[in-house]
Amino acid sequence: MTQIDSFREEVKQWLDDNCPASMRAGADPETPLDEVWGGRKAVYKNPESKVWLDRMGAKGWTMPTVPSEYGGGGLSKEEVKVLNEEMFAIGAKTPLLSFGIWMLAPVLLEYGSEEQKKEHLPKIIKGEIRWCQGYSEPGSGSDLASLATKAEDIGEHFMVNGQKVWTSYADKADWIFALVRTGPKEPKHDGISFLLIDMETNGVSTKPITLISGKSPFCETFFDDVKVPKSNLIGQLNAGWAIAKALLQHERAFISNFGLAAAVGSKKDLVTIAKKHIGEENGKINNGFYRSEIASHKIKEHAFGLTLQRAGDEGGKASATASMFKLYGTEHNKKRHELMIAAMGTDGVAWDGDEFDDSDKNLTKAWLRTKGNSLEGGTSEVQLNVISKRVLGLPS
Amino acid sequence: MKLILNEEQQFLKDTAKNFAEERTPINHFRSLRDNKDNLLWDKDTWKEMVNLGWSGILIPEEYGGSNFGLAGISVILQECGKTLTPSPLFATGVLGAYAISQYGTEEQKKKYLPQIANGEITTAIAIDESSHHNPLNINMPAVLKDNSYILNGKKVFVVDGASADLLIVVARTSGKTGDSTGLTLFLVENNQPSINVVKLDMADSRNYANITFSDITVQKENILGDVEAGGEAIENILDIGRIAISAEMLGNTEAAFESTISYLKERKQFGVLIGTFQALQHRAAEMFCEIELTKSSIMAAMQGADNNSNELQRLASLAKTMAGETLHLVSNEAIQMHGGIGVTDEYDLGFYLKRSRVVEQIFGCSKFHTERYANISGF
Numbered sequence: 001m002t003q004i005d006s007f008r009e010e011v012k013q014w015l016d017d018n019c020p021a022s023m024r025a026g027a028d029p030e031t032p033l034d035e036v037w038g039g040r041k042a043v044y045k046n047p048e049s050k051v052w053l054d055r056m057g058a059k060g061w062t063m064p065t066v067p068s069e070y071g072g073g074g075l076s077k078e079e080v081k082v083l084n085e086e087m088f089a090i091g092a093k094t095p096l097l098s099f100g101i102w103m104l105a106p107v108l109l110e111y112g113s114e115e116q117k118k119e120h121l122p123k124i125i126k127g128e129i130r131w132c133q134g135y136s137e138p139g140s141g142s143d144l145a146s147l148a149t150k151a152e153d154i155g156e157h158f159m160v161n162g163q164k165v166w167t168s169y170a171d172k173a174d175w176i177f178a179l180v181r182t183g184p185k186e187p188k189h190d191g192i193s194f195l196l197i198d199m200e201t202n203g204v205s206t207k208p209i210t211l212i213s214g215k216s217p218f219c220e221t222f223f224d225d226v227k228v229p230k231s232n233l234i235g236q237l238n239a240g241w242a243i244a245k246a247l248l249q250h251e252r253a254f255i256s257n258f259g260l261a262a263a264v265g266s267k268k269d270l271v272t273i274a275k276k277h278i279g280e281e282n283g284k285i286n287n288g289f290y291r292s293e294i295a296s297h298k299i300k301e302h303a304f305g306l307t308l309q310r311a312g313d314e315g316g317k318a319s320a321t322a323s324m325f326k327l328y329g330t331e332h333n334k335k336r337h338e339l340m341i342a343a344m345g346t347d348g349v350a351w352d353g354d355e356f357d358d359s360d361k362n363l364t365k366a367w368l369r370t371k372g373n374s375l376e377g378g379t380s381e382v383q384l385n386v387i388s389k390r391v392l393g394l395p396s
Numbered sequence: 397m398k399l400i401l402n403e404e405q406q407f408l409k410d411t412a413k414n415f416a417e418e419r420t421p422i423n424h425f426r427s428l429r430d431n432k433d434n435l436l437w438d439k440d441t442w443k444e445m446v447n448l449g450w451s452g453i454l455i456p457e458e459y460g461g462s463n464f465g466l467a468g469i470s471v472i473l474q475e476c477g478k479t480l481t482p483s484p485l486f487a488t489g490v491l492g493a494y495a496i497s498q499y500g501t502e503e504q505k506k507k508y509l510p511q512i513a514n515g516e517i518t519t520a521i522a523i524d525e526s527s528h529h530n531p532l533n534i535n536m537p538a539v540l541k542d543n544s545y546i547l548n549g550k551k552v553f554v555v556d557g558a559s560a561d562l563l564i565v566v567a568r569t570s571g572k573t574g575d576s577t578g579l580t581l582f583l584v585e586n587n588q589p590s591i592n593v594v595k596l597d598m599a600d601s602r603n604y605a606n607i608t609f610s611d612i613t614v615q616k617e618n619i620l621g622d623v624e625a626g627g628e629a630i631e632n633i634l635d636i637g638r639i640a641i642s643a644e645m646l647g648n649t650e651a652a653f654e655s656t657i658s659y660l661k662e663r664k665q666f667g668v669l670i671g672t673f674q675a676l677q678h679r680a681a682e683m684f685c686e687i688e689l690t691k692s693s694i695m696a697a698m699q700g701a702d703n704n705s706n707e708l709q710r711l712a713s714l715a716k717t718m719a720g721e722t723l724h725l726v727s728n729e730a731i732q733m734h735g736g737i738g739v740t741d742e743y744d745l746g747f748y749l750k751r752s753r754v755v756e757q758i759f760g761c762s763k764f765h766t767e768r769y770a771n772i773s774g775f
Binding site: 274383393 | 399674767
């Protein structure tokens, strides 16, 4: 048996022993499904969600490629592939959703000091600390580098004052990674630093923002004379913009993958919905206009999926193409939801009450939520700017 | 199956790129058009392509070919497409070579494949009978009489039909219009007085013909594949052709796009480069993304063909749709972004627009293939 084969056997056995029944495909539909984000304030409706997270976290398999000295799995790419395949084979649920994993950890690995990596990475990997992202401000959206939240040097500490907006789940998070202005006199890109702030510090407060979907995944976050230890600075003072951009690439990749991943899954399959609500004849959606629009969309989605695959096969030249994936992933997701609610007719715009199925009402909310996909993490227009300048080399 | 070229395919692509740049820059096509050349491709240039082994890429080694596969010949067509290189490579090297290699009897292979590989003959495939591609709509009868078949009828828009030595004719041996059964493929040598070839003058100045067959007798040994089994064979041959022509269209697209991006970086108006205008930048970026999606679709289709994918039909329709839509978009935007110079005959860009609209029709336009994609996908 080769090394990789014996690793596969090991993984199979471990999953068999450790993945709780309700965390696998075919689990009892009555068991509540948690979206597990971890952190100090986490509440688990299903205790097995917590068991699964703790076990995977202890193995470091929530971030399998991270070296074990930082709490990660220390696995090779080949081993990660095996792990994913074996988890997929039993339909194992992702143990932890985390901005820490998707965004912060990769930049900590690249820019953090040894102490910072040892301090923060294990807690991210075990899901002990939930992170949120402090980037946008009321006056700084697409023009992010104009941000004004300031961090003044007061000796041992920075004194932070200002406001962030669109901080996802700030009310549920334990720590925030924030861009702050440390060099008010420097050119705008050269006066920004990347700072980690404990949300329990005096002077930090949050206020949820209700969206058009009726949900509140985002908050405003206020900093009022917040004292932050200088050891929480990542990288050099005033050199935060490069880190900010590196993190954005990770964020864009994650948003575009998330959009595409959401496109699969039979419950919200566009064709199934169209056949059910519009009707079918000999297996064809029996309205030619819907059918043609759906076919065009499916073709684009197919081509997009192949492009993600090709980028992987080419060895993932991430940076420039990340913008393309973010742009298309989100625009396709929006289009797909528009087509789904249109195919559902009036059921597609149901809001509340017993006359409608939960899945109909949820789809209405999901459709409204997609409108934010092409805004968060850099608008579609910003992605087009990035492509035209960095890929095509068009002049400024 | 990886969506990247292997070393061999990359080598063929590089060779073709050099060839197109050095031997057939776009002026090569322009002079054929200006001189109202009879073939609309150049015999000496074709000879050079044959000497590079390109006509034998889809032919097994025992018949004089190299068997490098569809991806190999597709990347050559892509590079040739950049300079609009006209040649029999598509109709002969892809369609004829594939059809006979795949469906021919031992005698047919021995007779024709070496002749294709060494450039002695060119081929064409005669399918459609109206201005919209649809192989099911074939009506032309082939009637059995005294152990041979008698063909009567007219085929239109036969690619390279004005010059081909050997025709592959799809005709109906039974059934009626719309049936996928009852079709049979015939090998017909194009040297008989009762075959009337009328050369077409199309917008892209390439080689096409309408061909009328009057009481043409075809012996049974010249049936390609099995009698009545032509419906399946022709779809398969067409899918290979659709993927290859999509690659050529991608080459057309890339050249028109590259020329446009260069123009945005050199043309000044209002005292600045027009490439600084966001109205143009965003459209250029959108084209870039569409081209990337098209590349992936064609890559998946041609690698799929070479790896016996059971998704071949769907991938072929995906590739032809994406190639058609993207070339359509880019050929229009290229003209608009070039401004007035783009609509002059002196400038080369118009050639891409004209080629676009004709090649979009070859073996099914985007609408045909979008519908086919939906059918295959089960909705």
